Amino acid sequence: MSRWGLDAMLAVQLRTAWRTIAGWVLGIVAGMVVTVTALRGTYGTPEEIAAYARTVGTGPAIRMLNGNVAGIDSFGGIVANEFGFIASFALPVMGIALVCRLTRREEEAGRLELLLASPISRHAPLTGALVITVAAALATAAGCAVVMIAEGVAGRSAVAYALAIAALVIVFAGLAAVAAQVFEHTRAAWGAALAAAVAAYVVRGVGAARETPLVWASPMGWFDEVRAMGEPRWWPLAISLAAATALFATAFALAARRDLGSSMLPVRRAPARASRLLVRPFGLAVHERRGAIAGWAGAAVVVMAMYGLLARQVVEALRDNPTLRELRGIGADVGVDQALAMFALVLAMVMSGAAVQLAGGWRRAEDDGQVEIELAGRGSRVRWLGVQAVVVAAGLLVIGFAGALSLGVSVAVSMGDAGIVARTLVACAAYVPAAAVMLGLCVAAFGLAPRLQTAVWGLFAAAVVVGYLGPGIGLASWVVRLSPFAAVGKVPSEPLARGGAAALVAAAVVLTAAGIAGFRRRDVPTG
Amino acid sequence: MEDEGEPLAPRDITGAAMSDAPPIHIDGLVKRFGHTVALDGLDLSVSRGEVHGFLGPNGAGKSTTIRVLLGLMRADAGRVELFGADPWRDAVPLHRRLAYVPGDVTLWPGLSGGQCIDVLARAHGGIDETRRDALIARFALDPAKRSRDYSKGNRQKVSLIAALAADVDLLILDEPTSGLDPLMMEAFQSCVRERQAAGCTVLLSSHILAEVEALADRVSIIRAGRTVTSGSLADLRRHTRTRVRAVTERPPEGLDRPGVGDLAVGAADGGRVDVRLSADADAVPAVVAALERAGIHTLTVTPPSLDEVFLHTYADGGAPAGDAGDAGDGA
Structure with a gap:
């Protein structure tokens, strides 16, 4: 081991990234704790469980969103179904985040150059990332298994489900490992791997909704086909393992062949002169964020189209399932508006996630010294941060509009009613204040407490959990209303909560102003 | 070794x-x-x-x-x-x-300078601890400061200390x-x-x-x-010229010879002669001898600086140097 410097490499990786690693493991286990304890309260009796199975278990819409969950007539099955939404996104992102963080990011920053000039093999960074990610995936699995067993899920099922969790993380880690060899920049590697995750989600969703073998084309299908909560089968785990092995082998082969700092894809040449727009602060800010904005808009279009095309089935599922309505806090009078409210909420979450991610770029620019250079010019700090905030805000509107249009058209197709398009756009607009608050939080963090900027992700996650699961898990309604996503009300099935929306807008304005004021006073760069 | x-x-x-x-x-x-x-x-x-x-x-x-x-x-x-x-x-x-110090040192922003040195030392498989501490003192590095707060020079010092302390x-x-x-x-x-x-x-x-x-x-x-x-x-240095400046009692003779260039002879104070020239390394002894014969009042012999060697070499080369372009420096 030490012959290749792997122990030294692991020591460096653990020492510099342990917070990220621990954050992912604890975050996902915490998600499981919240899900399991909440469901334990709602589905305490066999009758309640049977009711859930009868109604939710048969709906293609829910299968589309959460996959085809086996053993839905057990408490474990309900857990798997409700955790399925988190699992579908958080687990792939965990694998991608850890591998990108440990490999391409360090290479791009130039830190690997220093380390690889030591007696550390060029395979060590990737090997270390593999070891750490697998260990983190297994730790997450162990934590989830303990939580499930403690709350009464059968041991065999809990272990199978936990192993499937680990396998899903590892497959996407392998995918990210390949992306990290193919692309020179961390951002591009992230983007490619995330796009693959979204594609895998769509493929699994379509396959599960129609109950076709298409699910086998997606790693998330392999996850479901373990059928942990039904009669667990172990062999789909072997498919995940084989895929991960093949992906990592590919990554190692590519890494062995290339120069440090290079990529398999050549870096494109760029214009030698800046355009008239680019030399202005606004143009520069647009240039820096446009790729990410386009990526988020694309993802919003795909995900919203997928939801929208299932509108009819969702409406039917909601109509037939009082427990599901209770879980989502929906009244008995079900129409397309109830489904639209659910979808619009998801779009608001996408916009808010985009806000946090796009605003994270400011902090990176500060770390890289770009902010200093720009502030050394003629523009003031207020103007700089103001322009940045406006560009991100405009980007959020683009993302929101793209998603809303995609949703409206697809719902209209599914329901056979063209009038829905306009109603969808209006409904989605009601959720803009929620995203605005998230952006305000980012500005405030950047200006007042730049070291805490990444903590906004935690607030985002909390708002999502409270806003999405809150009504179902019996949180007091005032707690639920604290989530920006719930504060505007369930538009369009309920009228816009004017007070809530106004409060959100006011909060966004105050936070932004406070952030800009703080930015005027603070040191640049603040380490 | x-x-x-x-x-x-x-x-x-x-x-x-x-x-x-x-x-x-x-x-x-x-x-x-x-x-x-x-x-x-x-x-x-x-x-x-x-x-x-x-x-x-x-x-x-x-x-x-x-x-x-x-x-x-x-x-x-x-x-x-x-x-x-x-x-x-x-x-x-x-x-x-071997040990390596890159031109553009990037460290782990969250670690202190001292921690970075230890991380690099660990990667290297160990360094001379006594020398490490001596070097930190010598380079006046504050090892308890986070590396994101370091200037470029201080980041460079971290990398230098780690390299110089390695055996x-x-x-x-x-x-x-x-x-x-x-x-x-x-x-x-x-x-x-x-x-x-x-x-x-x-x-x-x-x-x-x-x-x-x-x-x-x-x-x-x-x-x-x-x-x-x-x-x-x-x-x-032999390929570039030594500059000679002298003030002599009499006009020198025998300076118009191979290996001597830029010869300028003028009047100096007190009826003396001001001589300036440049000479190839081989011609320097003969030039000094000729000046000696003319009666040296003052004499300055400036060997070519490396700058001149450098400029001379660059200027004489073939294609413009920009060809290797960004790839050479940035990749």
Whole structure:
């Protein structure tokens, strides 16, 4: 081991990234704790469980969103179904985040150059990332298994489900490992791997909704086909393992062949002169964020189209399932508006996630010294941060509009009613204040407490959990209303909560102003 | 070179074979980035125990050459040997014997300078702790400060301390003093001399000529990916002219000879003669003798500075130096 410097490499990786690693493991286990304890309260009796199975278990819409969950007539099955939404996104992102963080990011920053000039093999960074990610995936699995067993899920099922969790993380880690060899920049590697995750989600969703073998084309299908909560089968785990092995082998082969700092894809040449727009602060800010904005808009279009095309089935599922309505806090009078409210909420979450991610770029620019250079010019700090905030805000509107249009058209197709398009756009607009608050939080963090900027992700996650699961898990309604996503009300099935929306807008304005004021006073760069 | 007896596996690079081979030997190295030719038949030879200056304008390919030597990049053609072994294939065992300081040091922003040194030391498999502490004092580094709060010079110091404290046979330094103040450059120079006295070979890439002049035994000058010239500083100086200025009692005779140029004779105060000229190294003795015969009042002989050698070499080369372009410097 030490012959290749792997122990030294692991020591460096653990020492510099342990917070990220621990954050992912604890975050996902915490998600499981919240899900399991909440469901334990709602589905305490066999009758309640049977009711859930009868109604939710048969709906293609829910299968589309959460996959085809086996053993839905057990408490474990309900857990798997409700955790399925988190699992579908958080687990792939965990694998991608850890591998990108440990490999391409360090290479791009130039830190690997220093380390690889030591007696550390060029395979060590990737090997270390593999070891750490697998260990983190297994730790997450162990934590989830303990939580499930403690709350009464059968041991065999809990272990199978936990192993499937680990396998899903590892497959996407392998995918990210390949992306990290193919692309020179961390951002591009992230983007490619995330796009693959979204594609895998769509493929699994379509396959599960129609109950076709298409699910086998997606790693998330392999996850479901373990059928942990039904009669667990172990062999789909072997498919995940084989895929991960093949992906990592590919990554190692590519890494062995290339120069440090290079990529398999050549870096494109760029214009030698800046355009008239680019030399202005606004143009520069647009240039820096446009790729990410386009990526988020694309993802919003795909995900919203997928939801929208299932509108009819969702409406039917909601109509037939009082427990599901209770879980989502929906009244008995079900129409397309109830489904639209659910979808619009998801779009608001996408916009808010985009806000946090796009605003994270400011902090990176500060770390890289770009902010200093720009502030050394003629523009003031207020103007700089103001322009940045406006560009991100405009980007959020683009993302929101793209998603809303995609949703409206697809719902209209599914329901056979063209009038829905306009109603969808209006409904989605009601959720803009929620995203605005998230952006305000980012500005405030950047200006007042730049070291805490990444903590906004935690607030985002909390708002999502409270806003999405809150009504179902019996949180007091005032707690639920604290989530920006719930504060505007369930538009369009309920009228816009004017007070809530106004409060959100006011909060966004105050936070932004406070952030800009703080930015005027603070040191640049603040380490 | 002392072989500490540690295993140099996995490949058979025996201590004996490695000790006899020159630390660095490059013959006709070619490296392309797409259509850009960054290195175009570069030669470089560094013998044991010398400090070798590696000079060239921006984008000439210095950093690319060093990355090939470190096995971070792969040569497209040519022979590259580090202690007689292949730097790509045998990267790990070779790296036990060398330490590297990059031109642009990036550290882990959340760690302190002292922690960064320890991380690098750990990666290297250990450094001389006493020397580490002495170097921290010598470079006046605050090791408890987070590295994101360091200036460029301080980041450079972290990397220098880690490299200089390692017990190695070869130091590869890529513009190591960029960002250091003159006092610290002084400290750096004495440290390098100490390492050299301890038997260490040094490859010093730089375009600070005074530094190379102060440290280097031999230099190689490269340009657009090729070696333009290589040799001792004395050798290089022979190719450029020494400037001579004298005030003599009488008009000198016999100065109009091969090897003498820019001759200007004028009047000086007190009926004396002001003489200015430039001379090839070979012609200097004859010029001084002729001035002596004319009765020297004052005499200034200025040897060519390395700057002049440098400018002379660059200006005489073939194609414009920009060709190797960004690829050479940035990749």
